[in-house]
Each structure stands twice: as structure tokens, then as C-alpha cells.
Amino acid sequence: xxxxxxxxxxxxxxxxxxxxxxxxxxxxxxxxxxxxxxxxxxxxxxxxxxxxxxxxxxxxxxxxxxxxxxxxxxxxxxxxxxxxxxxxxxxxxxxxxxxxxxxxxxxxxxxxxxxxxxxxxxxxxxxxxxxxxxxxxxxxxxxxxxxxxxxxxxxxxxxxxxxxxxxxxxxxxxxxxxxxxxxxxxxxxxxxxxxxxxxxxxxxxxxxxxxxxxxxxxxxxxxxxxxxxxxxxxxxxxxxxxxxxxxxxxxxxxxxxxxxxxxxxxxxxxxxxxxxxxxxxxxxxxxxx
Numbered sequence: 001x002x003x004x005x006x007x008x009x010x011x012x013x014x015x016x017x018x019x020x021x022x023x024x025x026x027x028x029x030x031x032x033x034x035x036x037x038x039x040x041x042x043x044x045x046x047x048x049x050x051x052x053x054x055x056x057x058x059x060x061x062x063x064x065x066x067x068x069x070x071x072x073x074x075x076x077x078x079x080x081x082x083x084x085x086x087x088x089x090x091x092x093x094x095x096x097x098x099x100x101x102x103x104x105x106x107x108x109x110x111x112x113x114x115x116x117x118x119x120x121x122x123x124x125x126x127x128x129x130x131x132x133x134x135x136x137x138x139x140x141x142x143x144x145x146x147x148x149x150x151x152x153x154x155x156x157x158x159x160x161x162x163x164x165x166x167x168x169x170x171x172x173x174x175x176x177x178x179x180x181x182x183x184x185x186x187x188x189x190x191x192x193x194x195x196x197x198x199x200x201x202x203x204x205x206x207x208x209x210x211x212x213x214x215x216x217x218x219x220x221x222x223x224x225x226x227x228x229x230x231x232x233x234x235x236x237x238x239x240x241x242x243x244x245x246x247x248x249x250x251x252x253x254x255x256x257x258x259x260x261x262x263x264x265x266x267x268x269x270x271x272x273x274x275x276x277x278x279x280x281x282x283x284x285x286x287x288x289x
């Protein structure tokens with residue numbers, strides 16, 4: 001069970017934040033497709049896609065000219081909000097391009113992660129006004145942007161259950177975690193296919209629900225951090241960048257932990273249902289780790 005916990009933690013580590021999490025999701029997908037394949041450490045994904053951009057947005061965004069006007073010290077790392085967000089977004093984009101060139105294998109979820117980064121940049125360009133102010137609906141629009149990809153994934157998981165490759169079999173109920181041949185052989189012996197199908201359908205809906213919860217919490221998190229934001233302030237662009245950094249950083253704790261618990265609940269329900277249906281023990285249902 002410890003091995004399952006480790007794998008599922010990797011899967012959900014960043015689903016609350018599409019730009020970073022989908023890189024982790026892509027890593028998990030490739031690892032399950034080929035468990036012997038050596039990939040970059042998942043911490044490298046977190047460092048490049050989350051931690052370093054958060055630091056850049058937090059510390060590099062101060063405008064040197066504004067700092068001088070306010071009589072505050074200007075540091076060499078004060079690059080201004082525009083340069084800071086360009087650098088922060090360039091890191092995950094550059095990393096994604098580099099990894100594609102290195103592996104020569106496109107990945108759907110890596111593509112979604114890069115799309116999320118591009119959407120962040122495009123939305124920022126829309127929200128920033130030429131006079132240095134920010135459009136007043138920035139919090140709502142950014143929240144919707146953050147919620148978009150988890151929402152799409154949740155819908156895709158539900159609709160994929162009738163396809164040849166249901167997404168739940170890719171990420172949760174797959175033959176690197178479960179001994180599916182043994183399970184399905186027992187299902188056939190006991191003639192409980194109907195119950196087996198219903199069990200997987202219920203697990204699919206629970207799994208998809210975690211993405212819907214993630215989408216809603218993304219909107220709530222963005223609205224929370226944008227509360228009281230003065231879009232007309234002289235330092236509005238700097239504050240905007242700092243808020244984006246907070247949303248990115250706090251998303252792991254505020255969203256990631258509850259969603260991780262939700263995923264474990266889905267896994268436990270699936271295991272309990274399989275035990276009841278097949279009479280197999282956890283040791284027989286799961287591959288040894």
C-alpha cells in the first residue's frame with residue numbers, strides 16, 4: 001500500500017495548478033506506461049515549474065523607477081513586473097520545449113501544461129493596461145483560467161469511460177498497480193461482470209469529481225488572494241505578480257492536500273469493492289511494491 005500511496009501522491013501533487021501540476025501528471029503517465037524508463041526527478045518539475053517562478057514573481061517584480069520615487073532601495077534583481085513575468089513564464093515553457101526535443105515524444109498532458117502557461121501569459125497581457133493598471137475583473141478571470149484544465153480533464157474522464165481507453169485505467173486502475181488479469185479472470189469465473197462495470201463506473205465518477213473540486217477550489221483561491229486588490233494602484237502590476245506567485249505557491253497546500261485525500265478515498269472505495277466482488281485480498285489485488 002505504501003507504493004500505491006507514493007504513486008498516487010505523484011499523480012495528484014499539482015492538479016490544483018494546471019501550469020505546474022500537469023507536468024507532474026505527465027511524469028506519472030509516462031512512468032506507468034513504462035516503469036523501467038528513467039525520467040527526470042519529479043522534484044525538477046516542481047522546482048522549474050513552481051518554486052523558481054514563484055520566487056521570480058515575488059522578488060523580481062518590483063519596478064526600479066517606482067522604488068526610487070518612493071525612496072526605497074533599488075536592487076539589481078528588481079527587474080520590473082513585465083520582465084519578471086516574462087522570465088517566470090519562460091522557464092516552464094523552455095523546460096517543456098527542451099524536454100520534447102530531448103525525448104522526441106509528444107505527451108498530451110505536457111501539452112496541456114504548456115497551454116496553461118501560455119494562457120497565463122495571454123491573460124496577463126489582456127489584464128494589464130498600458131497605463132500600468134489592471135482590469136478590475138482580474139481575480140475572476142484568472143480563477144476561471146486556473147479552473148479550466150481540471151474541469152476539462154474531469155469531463156474527459158467521465159466521457160472516456162465508454163471509450164476503448166478509459167482515463168481511469170490510465171491513471172488509477174492500471175496494471176502497474178492492480179493485478180488486472182487476475183481480477184478480470186475472477187470476475188469472469190464468478191459471472192459478476194455487471195457489478196464489476198458498475199464499480200469501475202462509480203470509481204470513474206469519484207475520480208472525475210476530484211477534478212471538479214479542484215476546479216472550484218482554483219476559482220475560490222484566486223478570488224481569495226485577489227480580494228482587496230486595487231487595480232488602479234501605482235504598483236498594481238507588481239501586486240498582480242505577487243498574487244499570482246501566492247496562488248501558485250499556496251495551491252499545493254490549500255488544494256493539493258484535500259484533493260490527495262479525495263483520491264485516496266476513491267482508491268480505498270475501489271479496493272473495498274473489488275474485495276467484496278472477487279473475494280481476493282489486497283495482496284492478490286495489488287502488485288507487490
